[in-house]
Amino acid sequence: MTPTVSASGLSLRYGGTHALDDVSLRLTPGVTGLIGPNGAGKTTLLRVLATALPADGGAFTVLGQDPATSAGRQEVRRALGYLPQTPGFHPDFTPFEFVDYVAILKELTDRGARHREVRRLLEQVDLGEVRGKRIKKLSGGMRQRVALAAALIGDPGFLVLDEPTVGLDPEQRMRFRELIAQAGEGRTVLLSTHQTEDVAMLCHRVLVMAGGRIRFDGTPAELTARAAGRVWSSTERDPGAKAGWRTGTGSFRNVGLPPVGADLLEPTLEDGYLLTLDEAEVSA
Amino acid sequence: MTWHVDAEDLRAYSQGELSPPALWSADTHLVDCAECRAVLAEVGESVDAAWERLDAELDAPRPGLFERLLVRAGVADHTARLLAATPVLRRSWLGAVVAVLVMSVLAAQSTGSVTLFLALAPLLPLAGVALSYGPVLDPTYEMAVVSPMHGFRLLMIRTVAVLAAGLALGGLATLALPGLGLRALAWLLPALALTSAGLALSARLGPVLAPALVGGAWVGLLVVADAVQAGSTLLPFTAAGQGVAAAVAALAGGLLFLVRDRFDRFQGSAA
Structure with a gap:
């Protein structure tokens, strides 16, 4: 399959820090998750791929366009939808006005066509009823949906979402996941998130990033499988474990190299992620 | 109904070519007038398509006062919306500019010296333009940077609007200083020079440091000019000073054009 995004050897330094260190990836249609700790370089990678x-x-x-040239960059931007980590809104704008404003930035200058597109997108994200309400009076979940509607203007082939579920309550998060899944049909979505649940529920592929490098690139099942035989239960936190925490049952869940005779547990995506981060720390 | 939409307007409406404010009038009227809706159905597109267009227009909230004024003044509706999203073209900023100008005019009238007014007036457009674009004050900056519209074009649209507002207010303040003749306009060229220099340098130094440095340099220049003052007029406001200001404005304008692509990339903290 021809990749929507193809990157090789991306690097970016700030002072002495490698924000991106030799990052190569290929993104194909569907939702790809990008997870990693704070400072891993996720937002920087998203900003580079979004041509910012x-x-x-x-x-x-x-989509075959090279953003290194001015003309190529404009073409990439025409095919791009971008939801930044903290989308800002003009406080006095309504959802309709805001999405309309972004549509103008995306070169939709024909008023009639633009308004029809704005209306369609606000209906799509379930905000048709509040289109005329001031954004500052909407809930956090509604604001994120306004930003998603703005990102979807022009039916972009490549959608970049930077931690869109942060700060949402569980119900809003579920609603937003449905919208991301819907948006991922037929287009390439790169979803940066802290939530392994987002990845488990939405993504056909996951990238784990730490220290500016891609540490894992595979399916969520493959990431989970990394922890097979390396998760066990104990009554006390095992000091030899890479990570351990008390679960709802009162017992400890440990991840690492289990002792002989340990009570092994089924691994989860989170276990695989923690082990990958630990290996990244060791190799750094 | 006491009036009906003109047939030509209805034809333009059906083709999606009718512009505001005539479009707003037609939208409002068509909701209540079956006769005009019937004509609309005859002149062009299908009734369904016309209703869909009408629905979309009715869904669009009525633009704010500032935006409506711009459209009525002949600004295209999409440009008016871009300007309505300019952070400094809001009441709080314009109010602050008016307050500063009123205070400096009152000071000039009470002391008989216009130096304070001439020194402050060029700083207002510089600050206004600096605050109209960039990650600090424009909440939608990041979305704007990755949009197909070139960052320099957006910057120029906003700069022209902010400069026009700033220069108009400065001009009005100048009218409150009668008897000074052309001397009262001596802030104009320095204002253009500072604004264009601030913008040109912000491509390299960022939207905060560059205007701060340019503003600081202007204040420093005035302090030095005051210390070495020979005549009654500070050097920057003499004919020679005005010539230098014009040259700086032209040079900075050229430099700004050369570095325009830098405004097409993110200028804030990258992490």
Whole structure:
């Protein structure tokens, strides 16, 4: 399958820090999750792929267009939907006005066509009823949906979502996941998140990032399988474990190299993620 | 009904070519007028398509006062919306500008010296333009940067609007200083020079440091000019000073054009 995004050797330094260190990836249609701790380089990678930041080294294409040139960058941006980590809104704008504003930035200058597109997108994210209400009076979940509607203007082939479920309550998160799943049908979505649940529920593929590098690239099942035979239960926290925490039953769940005769548990995506981060720390 | 939409307007409406404010009038009228709806159905597209267009227009909230004024003044509706989203073109900023100008005019009238007014007036457009674009004050900056509209174009649209507002207010304040003749306009060229220099340098130094440095340099220049003052007028407001300001404005404008692509990339903290 021809990848929507193809990147090789991307690097970016700030001072002495490698925000991106030789990142190569290929993204295909469907939702790809990008997980990693704070400071891993997720937002920087998203900003580079969204053409907001130029990389120091390496190259990438989006839908066959090279954003290194001004003309290529404009083409990439026409095919791009971007929801930043903290989407900002003009306080006096309504959802309709805000999405309309972003539509103008996306070169939809024909008023009639633009308004029909804005209306369609607000209905799609279930905000048709509040389209005329001031954004500052909407809940956090509704605001995120306004930003998603803005990102979906022009039916972008590549959608970049930077931690869209942060700060949402569980119900809002579920609603937002449904919208992301819907948005992922027929287009390539790169979803940065802290929540392994997001990845488990939405993604056909997952990238784990730490220290500016991609530490894992595979399916969620493959990431989970990394922890097979390396998760066990104990009555006390096992000091030899890489990570351990008390569960709802009162027993401890440990991840690492189990002692002989340990009571092994079924691994989860989170276990695989923790072990991958631990291995990244050891190799750093 | 006491009036009906003109047939030409209805034809333009059916083709999606009718512009505001005539479009707003037609939208409002068509909801209540079966006769015009019937004509609309005859002149062009299908009734369903016309209703869909009408629905979309009715869903659109009525633009704010500022936006409506811009459209009535002949600004295209999409440009008016871009300007309505400019952070400094809001009442709080414009109020602050008016307050500063009123205070400096009152000071000039009470002391008989216009130096404070001439020193402050060029700083207002500089600050206004600096605050109209960038990650600090524009909440939608990040979304704007990755949009197909070139960042420099958006910057220029906003700069022209902020400059126009700032220069108009400065001009009005100048009218309150009668008897000074052309001397009262001596802030104009320095204002253009500071604004264009601030913008050109912000491509390299960022939207906060560059205007701060330019503003600081202007204040420093005035302090030095005051210390070495020979005549009754500070050097920057003499004919020679005005010539230098014009040259700086032209040079900075050229430099700004050369570095325009830098405004097409994110200028804030990257992490």
